[in-house]
Amino acid sequence: MLKLKAGLTLSALCAGLSGCYVVPMQSYSNSNNSLNSANASAVAILPPLPRPVYTARLYPVNEAAAALGRVTGTISNPERGHGEFSFTVGSESFSGEATREPGSSKGRANASGNRGGFVKCDYTMSSTSLGTGSCLFSGGARYDMHVSL
Structure with missing residues (x-):
């Protein structure tokens, strides 16, 4: 009876282990046992670039x-x-808007005030970070404008 019990236990153990397989988590190439770059992929998420703020x-x-x-x-x-x-x-x-046509150095800025005033400015950018222009306010005030990054 002891032999029969030991035989059944051994058979059950062998049957249970016969269904197990070892599956690799990563596939490796044959050269230098390194990670296969064709199967590897990575996604880089970059933070948004800061938006420039010009000073007028x-x-x-x-x-x-x-x-x-x-x-x-x-x-x-x-x-x-x-x-x-x-x-x-x-x-x-x-508060208002400043606009330029794509590829153009000339632009216009218009704004309205919370007390009824308004201003119109024309400017020209001499580089990507510097420009000059002039502004005329509704009350007759005239200004020279300097724009920089």
């Missing part, structure tokens, strides 16, 4: 502008020739 500095060129003083603003998100133009003069906040 406006310098008074007439008495009306001199009464308001020097103005500093920003042109943000200038992608595909279109950006957001914003600044504050005294107690009035201005």
Whole structure:
């Protein structure tokens, strides 16, 4: 009886192990036992590049502008020739758009104020990071504009 029990146990053990296979998790090439680059793939996720923000500095060129003083603003998100133009003069906040045609160095910036004022600026970029222009406000103030990155 002991021999029969040992035989059945051995048979059950062999039957249970006969269904197991070892499967490799990675496939290897035959040369130098290194990872096969044809089967390997990787995805690199890069963070978005920071968007440039240009500084627009406006310098008074007439008495009306001199009464308001020097103005500093920003042109943000200038992608595909279109950006957001914003600044504050005294107690009035201005916001609008700055645009350029693709491949052109000349552009225009327009903004309206929260108290009813408005401004129109024309500018020319001499490089990708520098430009000059002029701005005319609705109240008659005229400014020279310098743009830099």
